[in-house]
Every structure is written in C-alpha cells, then in structure tokens.
Amino acid sequence: MAATRVEVNIPEEAPYDVRIGEGVLDGIGEWCQRTPAVAASPQVLVISDANVEPLYLARTKASLERAGFKAPDIVVPAGESSKSTAVAAELWEAMAALGLTRDCAVLALGGGVVGDLAGFVASTFMRGITVVQAPTTLLAMVDSSVGGKTGINLAAGKNLVGTFCQPAYVCASTDCLTTLPEREWRCGCAEVAKSAVVDSDEFFFWLLENAAAMAARDASVAAQAIARCVVFKADVVAQDKTESRGVRECLNYGHTLAHAIEKLSGYGTFSHGAAVAEGMRFAAAMAHELVGASLDFVDAQADLLDALGLPRLPWTADPEAVLDAMKHDKKARGGQVRFVLLRDVGAWEVCDVDDATILAQLAAWNATAPKEA
Numbered sequence: 190m191a192a193t194r195v196e197v198n199i200p201e202e203a204p205y206d207v208r209i210g211e212g213v214l215d216g217i218g219e220w221c222q223r224t225p226a227v228a229a230s231p232q233v234l235v236i237s238d239a240n241v242e243p244l245y246l247a248r249t250k251a252s253l254e255r256a257g258f259k260a261p262d263i264v265v266p267a268g269e270s271s272k273s274t275a276v277a278a279e280l281w282e283a284m285a286a287l288g289l290t291r292d293c294a295v296l297a298l299g300g301g302v303v304g305d306l307a308g309f310v311a312s313t314f315m316r317g318i319t320v321v322q323a324p325t326t327l328l329a330m331v332d333s334s335v336g337g338k339t340g341i342n343l344a345a346g347k348n349l350v351g352t353f354c355q356p357a358y359v360c361a362s363t364d365c366l367t368t369l370p371e372r373e374w375r376c377g378c379a380e381v382a383k384s385a386v387v388d389s390d391e392f393f394f395w396l397l398e399n400a401a402a403m404a405a406r407d408a409s410v411a412a413q414a415i416a417r418c419v420v421f422k423a424d425v426v427a428q429d430k431t432e433s434r435g436v437r438e439c440l441n442y443g444h445t446l447a448h449a450i451e452k453l454s455g456y457g458t459f460s461h462g463a464a465v466a467e468g469m470r471f472a473a474a475m476a477h478e479l480v481g482a483s484l485d486f487v488d489a490q491a492d493l494l495d496a497l498g499l500p501r502l503p504w505t506a507d508p509e510a511v512l513d514a515m516k517h518d519k520k521a522r523g524g525q526v527r528f529v530l531l532r533d534v535g536a537w538e539v540c541d542v543d544d545a546t547i548l549a550q551l552a553a554w555n556a557t558a559p560k561e562a
C-alpha cells in the first residue's frame with residue numbers, strides 16, 4: 190500500500206505534511222531531513238512512553254541516526270498521569286541537561302498523551318523548539334497529532350495548561366496500529382465517527398459502508414479513514430487555528446456529555462472514545478428535540494456507532510451532578526453549557542442550552558440506558 194500525503198496549510202503557519210502508510214516510521218529520519226524546520230537539528234529528542242518504547246523506539250532512532258541525526262530519548266510512564274506539571278518539569282530539566290538548543294527538535298512517539306506532553310514541552314522550552322509528531326494510536330493519528338493543540342493536566346481539570354504549536358511533520362505509520370489494544374482501537378473509532386458525522390454525507394456514508402471493516406481493523410480501510418479525518422481536521426483548523434472563530438468547536442461534538450461521564454464515572458472507567466460515542470448519541474437525541482434533527486439522522490448515527498463496536502453505555506448519573514460537571518468543563522462559557530448539535534450530517538451549530546432543558550434531556554436519557562451486564 191503506497192503512503193498517502195496530506196498537506197496541512199494553516200494561515201500564518203509553515204505548511205506541513207502528514208504521511209500516512211504502512212512502514213512510514215522507517216523513513217522518518219529521511220523525511221525529517223526533507224523538512225526544513227528539522228533538517229539542520231543537531232539533536233532530535235525522541236519522547237515516548239513505556240508501552241511504546243519496546244515496540245517502536247529502536248526503529249525510530251535507527252531511522253533518525255541513518256539520516257545523520259543524534260537521537261537521544263526520554264521515556265515517560267504510560268498513561269494520562271504523565272500529562273502533569275511534574276513530568277513536564279522533569280522533561281525540561283532533562284532537555285537542558287542534554288544540551289538541547291533552539292535549533293533542536295522533539296519527536297513525539299506515542300499516543301495522544303505523549304503527543305500533547307511532548308508538544309507542550311517543545312513549545313515552551315527556550316520559548317519554543319520544533320516538534321515532529323509520530324502518532325501510534327488511532328486517536329492520535331486521526332485527531333491529536335494534527336492541529337497543534339498541546340497540553341498538560343492540573344488537579345483542577347484536563348488540558349488546563351497548554352499551547353497551540355503546529356508540528357513540522359506528522360508521521361502516521363499505520364503498521365503501529367497492529368499492536369494497539371482493542372479498547373484503544375474503539376476509542377479511536379469514536380473520533381473517526383465524530384469526524385465523519387460532522388464533516389459530510391460523503392465521509393459519513395463511506396464510513397457506514399466500511400464500518401464493519403473498520404471495526405475488524407482492516408488496514409486499507411483504516412488508512413483511508415485516517416486520511417479522511419486528517420483532511421477534515423486540517424480544513425477545520427485552517428479556518429480556526431485557535432478555536433476563536435466558532436469553527437474549531439465542531440470538533441467537540443459529543444464531548445460535552447463525554448467529559449462529564451469521564452469525570453463522574455472516574456477517569457479510565459470508560460475509554461474517552463466510548464464516552465464520546467455516548468455523548469454523540471445524547472447530542473443527537475437533543476438535536477431531534479431542539480434543532481429539528483430527523484429520527485433518520487439519529488438512527489443512522491446510532492447504526493454507525495453500533496457497527497464500530499461503540500454501543501450505548503450502561504451508565505446513569507444524577508442529572509444535577511452531570512449538569513454541574515458540564516458547567517465546570519472548560520468548554521462552558523460563563524456557566525452556560527454549550528452543545529455542538531447537528532440538524533443533519535455535516536450541518537452543525539453550537540447551541541447554548543438552558544439548565545432545565547438539559548436536566549429534562551438527561552432524565553429521559555437515564556430512562557433508556559441499558560442495564561449493566
């Protein structure tokens with residue numbers, strides 16, 4: 190399968206390539222050489238996590254070294270807890286100890302955790318050095334490695350500290366997905382579904398047709414889905430790089446309820462993707478009531494999520510507690526909860542929804558929840 194190249198063109202930013210395909214990781218050094226912001230780097234520091242290290246670090250370093258780069262590495266513990274001020278501080282100190290200078294680069298090898306963390310430390314070290322993203326999860330390939338959001342968590346909430354820093358190059362080596370645990374695969378599938386529903390009929394019906402193959406991890410279908418998601422996200426970010434023009438918010442479809450589910454059920458109980466899928470279903474039910482979405486749309490989206498292995502969650506919570514969690518989410522504005530609602534595939538709007546309506550919708554949602562197995 191030949192690699193696919195998507196060029197990301199964001200106003201006032203250097204354009205960058207996303208290369209998607211089997212084995213592209215083995216050419217990452219060569220592509221870094223072809224990337225002006227990286228080519229002259231005396232060192233390319235690879236940051237990875239403890240799960241990814243034994244699988245893909247040696248290959249990555251070998252490719253960088255073949256291309257003439259000095260390639261030290263730092264491995265952080267796997268998991269969300271590494272997106273912390275403590276780990277970021279350790280990385281800054283280690284970068285200084287390695288003698289990294291302003292002309293060096295950081296290469297993030299891992300999922301969204303490593304991508305967000307490495308992007309954050311790179312964008313702040315010496316006021317910002319170049320970052321290359323080598324995503325190894327489906328979620329990171331379809332979403333987090335493109336678009337430039339970086340971040341770490343505080344005790345007060347997720348991603349509360351971060352930067353916008355576009356990568357110089359993104360290397361999505363689809364062969365890395367073969368080792369991804371099933372739960373992480375489905376998590377990525379939810380973000381693929383989100384992109385398809387928000388994007389267009391063309392993407393949505395393509396994915397619906399290929400959902401069984403996607404769920405079965407068909408390599409060709411997955412590579413096409415990743416490329417479609419990257420094209421979609423690049424277009425959104427090109428219109429609204431810093432989420433200040435009311436366009437990038439569409440990427441939060443399903444996330445208003447998802448963040449509340451993750452917080453109230455305890456992070457890690459459900460995967461982020463499983464919570465996003467639930468949030469998409471809830472948003473569609475709400476859109477039927479509030480903005481005239483048809484039941485055909487609600488059902489078609491449900492069929493897609495079912496086919497991707499993302500069933501309704503056996504989860505309920507006190508509507509008041511859910512509303513409170515939604516109000517404390519960083520996407521809320523002045524205590525007003527906002528939902529991305531779709532009238533139909535591709536036809537989205539951001540709606541401020543009043544508390545009484547949200548509480549009534551949540552109560553109705555609870556009433557239809559599947560019982561725990």
Ligand code: NAD
Nearest residue numbers: 240267268300301302303325326328329333338365368369
């Ligand atoms: P993750 O990075 O924690 O990866 C999930 C798990 O899979 C980890 O245990 C990891 O070690 C392991 N793993 C990674 N690649 C593997 C591989 N190829 N084979 C086997 N195991 C592998 O989680 P994620 O879902 O990739 O990312 C979630 C993070 O992304 C969250 O912190 C979220 O806030 C962030 N995010 C950021 C953006 C953005 O735009 N910056 C968008 C969405 C999500």
Ligand code: GLY
Nearest residue numbers: 332336338437440
């Ligand atoms: N994943 C949401 C964004 O990049 O804006």
